[in-house]
Amino acid sequence: MCELEGLDSKQQIGLIIPSIIKGQQEIVVSTHSDYLNTIEEFLQGDKKSKKKIKQRVCHICGNYASDIDTKGYSTKFSGSSISKVFVTTTINYSPLFNKNEYEKNFSICKSCYEKWFSGEKKIMSDNKLTIAGENAVILFEGLFKSIEQSEIEKWITNIDIAFKPIEDKIDYFKEELENQEINDFEFHIIFFKTDGKSCAVKKSIENISIIHFNEIIKIFKEVGQLIRKEHFNLGLIYRMIPVQVNKKKEQLNINRVLDFYSSIIQGTTISVHTVFDYYSEALACSRRKFLAKKADNYYNLYQLGRLVNKETKGFEYFVKEISIFYLGLIKVLTKLEILDKEVLTVEKDISELELNPTIQEKENFLCLNGFSKEAKGLFYLGCMTYQIGRMQEMQNHKNKPILNKISYMGMGTKDILDLYCVLLEKFNQYQSAIRKKAIYLIIDFEKYHHMATKYLGNLPNVLGNEKENLFYLMSGYSSCIYIKKSAEEEDTNDSEQ
């Protein structure tokens, strides 16, 4: 006990010195280095805390804040979420490549961080979808007012359905989509990949108006009815464009699909050549896999894995479906007015001169879908090819060797002339034997031959892009393939016409 200045003699002060006893050891708190440091920091403020007090503008709320600590906050985000894109230790986004200056480009205040942190978990679980085999999150933004949670949930489902490829058996919204009230909001699709520690954005499609998106879905549906593929949708595009994978099953060139989505959704121009390039590539890739009888790549292609063991029948089924999907895709792109060149323009006057029902049916299809004169010629050449294939099958060449005469990377003028010569040669070769077995094949071949020469006339002058030619040729080929509807799932079959 002692007397202190300023206190009268009756007042006394007791000094208690706390200590912690642990086992045999006694620690006097007031002399412990941690305690002394804390007191010192409190009284003087250390260098670190001085830095934190510096005022900066938060890049999210736009307010001046003294609690900005971008690095400190951002390390707390989940390693597998898109928030991890904002990594302060990367120098790439820092001014003058000085990572310590990162906050000049991007800074977060505490209150924004807290909102972000609590939103992150919800977004990464509720707004996450798989599109084209890639991870994606959908972010919504109300244009004039905030969006109801129920509205968000509904649209997540709708967007998911719009991007689901055909094989994923799901019930499609048919009426609901058209009848539901559409509010003014936009959404963004962020494609990302993560290894659990960090996250990289692969592609983002931003500011998608919900009204425009709904239009696109409607156009797909209309075209789907036209080509008699009810489930024709955005998701199917992923089944049409070949995507290579590496040994880890990572999709190497998936950006070609994502870019295609982006163009359709954002309304940017797509080259007709690109469309036909993908078509011929899909045929060439799948052809190689069918010949090798195994699908060890391009797993995304339409039912390739299921069909690959079915040899020629499988390949024909694949070609038929893919050709009709591409026809549909060209129609969608034409309706959206984003193709750089007009193809398949519908002519109004359909010739009624043909009396033969087989030819009339084909003519109706060609006119309805706007095939040009040359395209029609190639289409019939494809029909002739199919007839020869059937004849070969009857002559015990089950794999239809004529299919090897087609160059799946594109048919130039010379390829077409060569094919034409081989077709006539084979026809002469098989004619007498086939005439006894299946006269209808002979009759049909002659009809198609007549139509092909009618449209092609002077062959070398009229042919354009090699891949486009392939498309018209194979459309004709596949138009002759008939698939039993009930057996579509289990097997593929073609029957007599």
Ligand SMILES: [Zn+2]
């Ligand atoms: Zn803020």
